[in-house]
Amino acid sequence: MSTHIMKEGEATFTLPEFAEAPTRRMKVFYNPVMEESRDISVLMLQHHRGLSDRDLLASDLMTGCGVRGLRWALEVSGMGRVMLNDVNELAAEVASRNVELNHQSSLVEVYNMEANQFLALYSSPKRRLDVVDVDPFGSPAPYVDSSVRALRNGGLLALTATDLSALTGVAFDACYRRYGSRPLKTEYAFENAIRILVSFVARVAAVHKMGFTPRLCYHRKHYVRVYGVLKYGAGEADSSLRNIGFILHCVQCRFRQPSSSILNGKCKVCGAKLRVTGPLWLGELSDRETLASILKDLERRGFRLKTKVREMLRRIMEECGMPPTHYVLDDLSSVLRIKPPRLETVIERLRASGYRACRTHIPGNRLKTDAPVEFIKYVLKP
Numbered sequence: 001m002s003t004h005i006m007k008e009g010e011a012t013f014t015l016p017e018f019a020e021a022p023t024r025r026m027k028v029f030y031n032p033v034m035e036e037s038r039d040i041s042v043l044m045l046q047h048h049r050g051l052s053d054r055d056l057l058a059s060d061l062m063t064g065c066g067v068r069g070l071r072w073a074l075e076v077s078g079m080g081r082v083m084l085n086d087v088n089e090l091a092a093e094v095a096s097r098n099v100e101l102n103h104q105s106s107l108v109e110v111y112n113m114e115a116n117q118f119l120a121l122y123s124s125p126k127r128r129l130d131v132v133d134v135d136p137f138g139s140p141a142p143y144v145d146s147s148v149r150a151l152r153n154g155g156l157l158a159l160t161a162t163d164l165s166a167l168t169g170v171a172f173d174a175c176y177r178r179y180g181s182r183p184l185k186t187e188y189a190f191e192n193a194i195r196i197l198v199s200f201v202a203r204v205a206a207v208h209k210m211g212f213t214p215r216l217c218y219h220r221k222h223y224v225r226v227y228g229v230l231k232y233g234a235g236e237a238d239s240s241l242r243n244i245g246f247i248l249h250c251v252q253c254r255f256r257q258p259s260s261s262i263l264n265g266k267c268k269v270c271g272a273k274l275r276v277t278g279p280l281w282l283g284e285l286s287d288r289e290t291l292a293s294i295l296k297d298l299e300r301r302g303f304r305l306k307t308k309v310r311e312m313l314r315r316i317m318e319e320c321g322m323p324p325t326h327y328v329l330d331d332l333s334s335v336l337r338i339k340p341p342r343l344e345t346v347i348e349r350l351r352a353s354g355y356r357a358c359r360t361h362i363p364g365n366r367l368k369t370d371a372p373v374e375f376i377k378y379v380l381k382p
């Protein structure tokens, strides 16, 4: 078998085949585009270790060649044990070889099991884990129940979802089937995708009398990523559930309104029928303290993608405390039949009028603000 030798972060690893644009049919999956996601996972585990009074037991549940978990072992100080798992026998073999190559056999174990079976091994009280990272092909939904049951009180759950056609409403039925939520094709559909996933996790956790609080959530390229902490207790579950609701949206004039009920009715701005999306998470998606901590840690790291990671995390920080949903200037401008003004100018004008306004971490001409849509349109007009 031919072998490719790769380097990412502090890890050196081998792959039986390499492709810049990998497919799930590859013998062992490795996507170079996800380096940034793995960088951020290093920062998040280091932050989580800082909050904990013991070394971390962490599972890279769907490890592929093992690079994610190997990087934790090599780059996060205070790891107790890292468990790499993959259902693909060859992936587990390659991951084992990569563990040896990096001299990490004392810290890293490799398993070749179906993810839910693996997690069942860790769901009894004395065996639970500090971190579970679920990085599947497509939706993480089938693994959420097992993941929350395998986490300790205060444990960190990390999820990747690449089924964005479902979560953004292109494949409505798939979203309803997997997450029990109605998606909506809107200009803020990627943000909604995150909110639908977080609300799903919170509802599954609540079944087990656990509360889920997101700490860092973002959309990038072909995926969304959610990090959050589980807290045991019916009270925690109930207060987490209070963040779940709906968004009522007007496709005519772009008015939108968070709501605790699905009683839609008419748009109060233009009178058109409102659409409903949800249930979804209406609370904060990221946490300022977590962001400040990982941004600080980032500065001492030698990540190849440091500048990009810093820029995205700073943008997410700006979004903290802002209301759900956002606007796309080109879209609002097309409703008004005008040429889109500069985003910076609109932000300045809104701020000068006493509203909060910022860009989003999601690329494009996107604006987050607490100003009502009529006022944004007023500001947009030449």
Ligand SMILES: C[S@@+](CC[C@H](N)C(=O)[O-])C[C@H]1O[C@@H](n2cnc3c(N)ncnc32)[C@H](O)[C@@H]1O
Residues within 6 Å of the ligand: 028, 029, 030, 031, 034, 038, 061, 062, 063, 064, 065, 066, 067, 068, 085, 086, 087, 088, 091, 113, 114, 115, 116, 135, 136, 137
């Ligand atoms: C997107 S890749 C993971 C990439 C890896 N986490 C990384 O950062 O390089 C998804 C992996 O999940 C594995 N997988 C798919 N379904 C699984 C299941 N039910 N249980 C365990 N592993 C599974 C696949 O074999 C594949 O290696």
